Amino acid sequence: MASVAMVVNGKSITREVEGRTLLVDFLRDDLRLTGTHVGCDTSQCGACVVHVNGQSVKACAMFAIEADGAEVATIEGQANKDGSLNVIQQAFQDHHGLQCGFCTPGMVMTAAALLKENPKPTEAEVRSYLEGNICRCTGYHNIVKAIMAASGQDVTAIAAE
Amino acid sequence: MANIRKIARRTFLIGSAAIAGGVAFGVYQLRKDAPNPLVAGAGEAVLTPFILLNQDGVTVIAPRAEMGQGVQTTLAALVAEEMDVAWADITVLHGPPAQAYYNQALLGIALPFRHYADTDFRHSLRQGIGQIGKLLHLQVTGGSTSMKDGYERMRHAGASAREALKLAAAAQLGVAASDLRTADSHVIAPDGTRIAYTALAEAVRDIDLPDVELRPRSEWKYLGKSMPRVDMLAKATGTAQFAGDVQIEGMQFATVRINPKRAGMVSYDDTAARTMDGVTAVIDLGDGIAVVASNTWLAMQAAQAVDIVWQDAAYPAETAGMMAAIAAAFDLEPNSTVRDDGDVTAAIEGTEIVAEYTVPFLAHATMEPMNATALFTGDRLEIWTGNQAPVMTRDKCAAVAGIAPEAVTVHTTLMGGGFGRRAETDYSVQATRIAAALPGTPIRMTWTREEDMRHDFYRPAAMARFRGVVADGAAQLIDGQIAAPSVFQQSSFRQMGQVPPGPDRAHVEGAADQPYGVPNFRITGHLADLAVPVGFWRSVAASFNGFFLDTFIDEMAHAAGTDPLQFRLALAEREHAPSAGVIRAVGEMCGWTGRNTRQYRARCGVLSFLRDRHRTGGRGRGHRARHPH
Numbered sequence: 001m002a003s004v005a006m007v008v009n010g011k012s013i014t015r016e017v018e019g020r021t022l023l024v025d026f027l028r029d030d031l032r033l034t035g036t037h038v039g040c041d042t043s044q045c046g047a048c049v050v051h052v053n054g055q056s057v058k059a060c061a062m063f064a065i066e067a068d069g070a071e072v073a074t075i076e077g078q079a080n081k082d083g084s085l086n087v088i089q090q091a092f093q094d095h096h097g098l099q100c101g102f103c104t105p106g107m108v109m110t111a112a113a114l115l116k117e118n119p120k121p122t123e124a125e126v127r128s129y130l131e132g133n134i135c136r137c138t139g140y141h142n143i144v145k146a147i148m149a150a151s152g153q154d155v156t157a158i159a160a161e
Numbered sequence: 162m163a164n165i166r167k168i169a170r171r172t173f174l175i176g177s178a179a180i181a182g183g184v185a186f187g188v189y190q191l192r193k194d195a196p197n198p199l200v201a202g203a204g205e206a207v208l209t210p211f212i213l214l215n216q217d218g219v220t221v222i223a224p225r226a227e228m229g230q231g232v233q234t235t236l237a238a239l240v241a242e243e244m245d246v247a248w249a250d251i252t253v254l255h256g257p258p259a260q261a262y263y264n265q266a267l268l269g270i271a272l273p274f275r276h277y278a279d280t281d282f283r284h285s286l287r288q289g290i291g292q293i294g295k296l297l298h299l300q301v302t303g304g305s306t307s308m309k310d311g312y313e314r315m316r317h318a319g320a321s322a323r324e325a326l327k328l329a330a331a332a333q334l335g336v337a338a339s340d341l342r343t344a345d346s347h348v349i350a351p352d353g354t355r356i357a358y359t360a361l362a363e364a365v366r367d368i369d370l371p372d373v374e375l376r377p378r379s380e381w382k383y384l385g386k387s388m389p390r391v392d393m394l395a396k397a398t399g400t401a402q403f404a405g406d407v408q409i410e411g412m413q414f415a416t417v418r419i420n421p422k423r424a425g426m427v428s429y430d431d432t433a434a435r436t437m438d439g440v441t442a443v444i445d446l447g448d449g450i451a452v453v454a455s456n457t458w459l460a461m462q463a464a465q466a467v468d469i470v471w472q473d474a475a476y477p478a479e480t481a482g483m484m485a486a487i488a489a490a491f492d493l494e495p496n497s498t499v500r501d502d503g504d505v506t507a508a509i510e511g512t513e514i515v516a517e518y519t520v521p522f523l524a525h526a527t528m529e530p531m532n533a534t535a536l537f538t539g540d541r542l543e544i545w546t547g548n549q550a551p552v553m554t555r556d557k558c559a560a561v562a563g564i565a566p567e568a569v570t571v572h573t574t575l576m577g578g579g580f581g582r583r584a585e586t587d588y589s590v591q592a593t594r595i596a597a598a599l600p601g602t603p604i605r606m607t608w609t610r611e612e613d614m615r616h617d618f619y620r621p622a623a624m625a626r627f628r629g630v631v632a633d634g635a636a637q638l639i640d641g642q643i644a645a646p647s648v649f650q651q652s653s654f655r656q657m658g659q660v661p662p663g664p665d666r667a668h669v670e671g672a673a674d675q676p677y678g679v680p681n682f683r684i685t686g687h688l689a690d691l692a693v694p695v696g697f698w699r700s701v702a703a704s705f706n707g708f709f710l711d712t713f714i715d716e717m718a719h720a721a722g723t724d725p726l727q728f729r730l731a732l733a734e735r736e737h738a739p740s741a742g743v744i745r746a747v748g749e750m751c752g753w754t755g756r757n758t759r760q761y762r763a764r765c766g767v768l769s770f771l772r773d774r775h776r777t778g779g780r781g782r783g784h785r786a787r788h789p790h
Contacts, residue, residue: 018455018456028406029457034399034405035400037528037577038530039577042610044610075399076400092393092397096387096390098393098396100527101577102577103528137578
C-alpha cells in the first residue's frame, strides 16, 4: 500500500492505495466520483478523461500514485460555484450534445482542455481534437456544435438540427 | 376491438411472432387488468402504474428503459401534457419488472404487411396481436416501439390522474369538478384559488380514476416541441447512475472470461490466478470462468492468468466459411416471399442488371461494456442492471439463483448504450451466478472491452442477390434474394426455448416492405444455418436491406439513364402517394438538381431515412420526420 495525496475538484484528499491502482479506479471506487467512466480500459475511448495539473489525461492509463501531489479535476467539479452548469455543460444541454451520456463526462473534459488551448476553434479543429473520444450513439454532430457554441461562436451555420 | 380469440387464430396462419401467445394462453388472461405493481406509501397516491404523486412532486414511472434515445423524457411529456404538470416538477423512474408495463406495439411489427399501407383491418390486427404482449409480460424496450406503445397509454394515464385530482379538489372546495381547471401542477378554482397537486396526494388516494377523452392536438403544449431532457443535468454533471456506478459496502469486483468460440471448456488451470494477492475466487461457469477480486483491474488481470483450453465453435472458424454458409442459403427454399408482385419469372424486354452484396457481422459496441451489480442473500437477489427486458432478466436470474421471480428485485439503471444488446440477459445472469456463489457479498461484474466485442449477439452478416430489368427509363422487374442467419429465430430460442414456425418478416424488412411500385417485384428471405450468435442491432435487418435494395435501385437508375430521385419518385407514385410526396418534398428541401456534387449528395442523404420514418409512422399520425443524428 502507498499513501497518495492530491487535490480533487479543489478538495485535498489522502488515501492508502495499492500501487497498481489506476487513477480512474481510485476516483470511481475510493473517492466514489463515478462520473468518470470506463469504456475500454485501454485509453482508446476517452470516457475517462480528467484533468491532471490542467492537462487532459485518460485516467485509465495512469496510476493513482502518479497523480500524487497533483491537482485533479473531474466532471463532478465542472459546474459553477452556485451549482449552475458551466458554459460547456450548458451548451451540451442547449444543443442536445448527449444521448446515453456515457461518453459525456470525457467529452466535456476534453472540450474544456481544447477551449483552454484554443478559445475559438474551427469546426475542423474541434473534430480533430475529439479524435480520442468515442460516442456510440453517433451524436458527434451535436457535440461539435455544443463545443463551438461554448466557445461563443455562432453555430446556426453548422447545419440545422 | 375485434374478438381476440379469432384474431389469435388468424395470426396463427399469417404471423409467426403471435403463435407463442396464441396457443399457450387462455383468453381470460387478456381481460384481466394487469395488476398495478406500485404500492402507495404514507401520503402518496398511485395514479395508474405510471404516476406516483407525493409531497415532493409527480414521478412518472417509465415502462421503457433509457439508453440515450430520450424515451424517459418523451414518455414523461405524454403524461405531463394531459396532467398539466409543470415540466420542472417531473421526476422519471424506470418501472419494476411487471406485466403492467408490457409493450403492446412490439409484436405488431412482426406482421408481414407493408406498414405504409395499413388498412383498418390490419391496424386492428396489429393492435390485437399487441395484446398478446400482455400475456407474455413483454416488457421490452426495442423495435422502435416505445412511442407507438406509449403514445395513447401514457396520455390516458395523465388525463385520468388530472380528472381525479379535480375530483379531489372539488370535494375540498365544495364546487363541481367541471368548474375547475388545471395548469402548472395546480388545480385552479373559478375564484382563482390554487391547490398544488402535491397538496392533494393524500386526498386523491381514494378516488376512482375516471376514464376521459384525450385532448385534441390543437391544445398541446409539450408534445411536438423540443423539450429539455430529464436526464440531461445528471449526465452533464457526472451524477447519472449506470449499473457500474453502484457502490455497496463490502463489494467485491468481478469479471468473466467466456469461450470466444461460444462453446464450453475442455479444461482450465487457475493456479496462477488464485495465488494473485487480492483474488477471492475463480468460479467455473461452464463456458468460461469468473474471477472475483478486490478491484476490477485485478479481476481482469487474474482472468487473463487462467489457462483455459476452449472447446471448438459450432460454426466455421473463419469469415470465409461463415459467408459460404450464408451463400448456401440461397439454394434453400425461401422462408418468406413477403413481396411478390406481378411475375418475376416472366420474360421482360429491357436491360438486365445483376448485383450481389455482402455485409459483415457488426457488434453493438456500446460505450459502457456489459456489466451488472448483484447481491444474493440466500433467499433474495437484488440486481442493478441496465437492461431492455426487465421481466426476462428477472426470470432468468431467478432461475439460476434457484429462487422465485418474486424474490428478485431488478433495478433497471440508465444504460451507456443498449442498441438491442441489452435486450439480452446473459450478462445479468452471469452477475447473478457469481453473486450466488458468494452469498452475502455484493458483486460488481464488469466485462473488458475485448470480452464485449467477442461476446456480442451481432447484427448478422448478410448477402443479397438482385436481378433487375429496366426499360423505357423505368424499373420493370426486381427479384431480390436475401440470405442471413435469422435474428428472430435465434432470439426466440434464447428467450423462450422454442422457434416459432412461419415466415420471418423481420428478416426482409427494409426491402420487402418498401413503397416502390415495380410491376414485377419479388423479395425472398433465405435463412442461413449458421450458429454465430446474432441479435437485434440498431434497426436490425433494415440496416442491411435498405442498403441492398436502394443501392440496387441506384444501379437500375444508372442503367436506365434516369435521375435517381426521379426514378424513385416514379416507383413511389405507382405504389403509395404519400411516400412519393415525401420524396418530392425532400428533393425540394435539399435543392436536388440531379447534379452529383458533393454538396447535394450530403444534403440529400436524409432521403431514404425520411422515407423510412414515414413508413414506420403507421397510420399517418403525424410522426414528424427528423434529421438523423
